[in-house]
Amino acid sequence: MTRPRKLYVKSYGCQMNVYDSHRMADMLAPGGFVETATLDGADLIILNTCHIRERATEKVYSELGRLREMQEAAASEGRRVMVAVAGCVAQAEGQEIIRRAPAVDLVFGPQSYHRLPDMLARAEHGKVIDTEFPVEDKFGQLAPPSRGAMRQRGIAAFITVQEGCDKFCTFCVVPYTRGAELSRPVAAIVAEAERLADAGVREITLLGQNVNAYHGDGPDGRAWTLGKLLHRLAEVPGLARLRYTTSHPRDMVSDSDDSLIAAHRDLPALMPHLHLPVQSGSDRILAAMNRRHTRADYLDVIERLRAARPDIAFSSDFIVGFPGETEDDFRATFELVSEIGYASAYSFKYSPRPGTPAADMAQMPDDVASERLQRLQREIDRLLDRFNAGCLGATLDVLFEKSAKKPGQIVGKSPYLQSVHVMGPTSLIGQIHPVTINELGSYTLSGTLAGGASRHGEAAVLAAAGA
Ligand code: 5AD
Ligand code: SF4
Numbered sequence: 001m002t003r004p005r006k007l008y009v010k011s012y013g014c015q016m017n018v019y020d021s022h023r024m025a026d027m028l029a030p031g032g033f034v035e036t037a038t039l040d041g042a043d044l045i046i047l048n049t050c051h052i053r054e055r056a057t058e059k060v061y062s063e064l065g066r067l068r069e070m071q072e073a074a075a076s077e078g079r080r081v082m083v084a085v086a087g088c089v090a091q092a093e094g095q096e097i098i099r100r101a102p103a104v105d106l107v108f109g110p111q112s113y114h115r116l117p118d119m120l121a122r123a124e125h126g127k128v129i130d131t132e133f134p135v136e137d138k139f140g141q142l143a144p145p146s147r148g149a150m151r152q153r154g155i156a157a158f159i160t161v162q163e164g165c166d167k168f169c170t171f172c173v174v175p176y177t178r179g180a181e182l183s184r185p186v187a188a189i190v191a192e193a194e195r196l197a198d199a200g201v202r203e204i205t206l207l208g209q210n211v212n213a214y215h216g217d218g219p220d221g222r223a224w225t226l227g228k229l230l231h232r233l234a235e236v237p238g239l240a241r242l243r244y245t246t247s248h249p250r251d252m253v254s255d256s257d258d259s260l261i262a263a264h265r266d267l268p269a270l271m272p273h274l275h276l277p278v279q280s281g282s283d284r285i286l287a288a289m290n291r292r293h294t295r296a297d298y299l300d301v302i303e304r305l306r307a308a309r310p311d312i313a314f315s316s317d318f319i320v321g322f323p324g325e326t327e328d329d330f331r332a333t334f335e336l337v338s339e340i341g342y343a344s345a346y347s348f349k350y351s352p353r354p355g356t357p358a359a360d361m362a363q364m365p366d367d368v369a370s371e372r373l374q375r376l377q378r379e380i381d382r383l384l385d386r387f388n389a390g391c392l393g394a395t396l397d398v399l400f401e402k403s404a405k406k407p408g409q410i411v412g413k414s415p416y417l418q419s420v421h422v423m424g425p426t427s428l429i430g431q432i433h434p435v436t437i438n439e440l441g442s443y444t445l446s447g448t449l450a451g452g453a454s455r456h457g458e459a460a461v462l463a464a465a466g467a
Helices: 015-031 054-076 087-100 113-123 147-153 186-198 226-233 259-266 283-288 295-308 327-340 366-389 458-464
Strands: 005-011 033-035 044-049 082-086 106-108 128-130 156-160 203-207 241-245 273-275 313-320 344-349 395-403 409-413 419-423 432-440 444-449
Touching (some): 005 015, 015 033, 015 087, 015 156, 054 087, 082 087, 087 106, 186 203, 203 226, 226 259, 295 327, 313 327, 344 366, 395 419, 419 432
Parallel strands (some): 005 033, 082 106, 106 128, 203 241, 273 313, 419 444
Antiparallel strands (some): 395 409, 395 432, 409 419, 432 444
């Protein structure tokens, strides 16, 4: 018998890459690959890369330099270490990776990893690149995860339900790296959710670059909306929590359909926390970004969601220093952040990406963009602190996920994705239990298990946070 080979997969970027990394490991498991958590002793290393900003891409090349040394050291001991580059950098820069990084045996994009066993066999004899957008359905050909793998991956899991993007925001590489928008059929998603729930998963986050544009084939032969899909998934036995990310404001509602907003009103399992990136608060910049919505449209969506689910909290992404951004444009963004009172937000300095329209526009001076980024981040930090402070004394439902570092302590997530630590038995892992918050750390909360029936403290949190 051949010895099991060790696989190390490193994910960069978004949660969809994490999902893809798991599915790559699932594809290789029948061939004898066992996933390891460290580089040491790995026979195959896959870097699942991100191209969203320049810095994300640079990280890959510096990692490949280090891997080259490791590969040579292993070779001197007679051991072959294969290196593959997957994901969005692979898709965008396939040939260049092979040229620049001698360590690399195999390059493949996000749409071809269902062919991994075959590609790997070919890569034993020479370098392989596969960055096609194949006509066949990748998802239909992926190997299901083993029960053991699902258990090891934990209580909360991801399912990709939609992939790719047809919106073409002028700053964004995703339409080029992930390709055109595609929604998976409802039946395939439900089957995946049932399999996960059966293995002990309690929380599922539905993933898509434009997840709320979901329009997969339903069992009734019609296209289902994300709202309808969420209703169906809420019926899966064992699943206690549902989330979805990332949404586009324009797809939150349409004239004929408000099923997603209704899902927030009607489904207790749908968590009251939504990542809804707006990128900028200035209509001029939103237009230059080709976002296809205004600041007022966004505020309207936020208002409708709050009406449907009063305890909902929001997070967002922002880009500062987009070409042509004036101090007034920036101020409009800053004021929008304060006005909405996000629970958290991510902000980035604009990074020109090759092949995107905004890369050809006149760029902002870097020092101006950096200074604005700092100002915005201070405001975001202030709001985050305020939101967390609003949790003090509140009782929040926590889904416990694992043991914490400190003996006797367990850790889980609040409805708002905050990590919450308590002293408690490991038998609570996988369960939802109310916790009274009594301490704030820098990124986590601590509390004590509350007795009695679950009492929702979310409304109190929002009130205290001034949202
Ligand atoms: N420069 C900076 N940030 C970007 N993002 C996407 N493209 C760029 C870019 N070219 C940010 C957006 C997006 C998040 C995932 O990354 O805010 O929502
Ligand atoms: Fe990065 Fe976007 Fe690709 Fe995710 S889809 S890995 S965020 S470039």
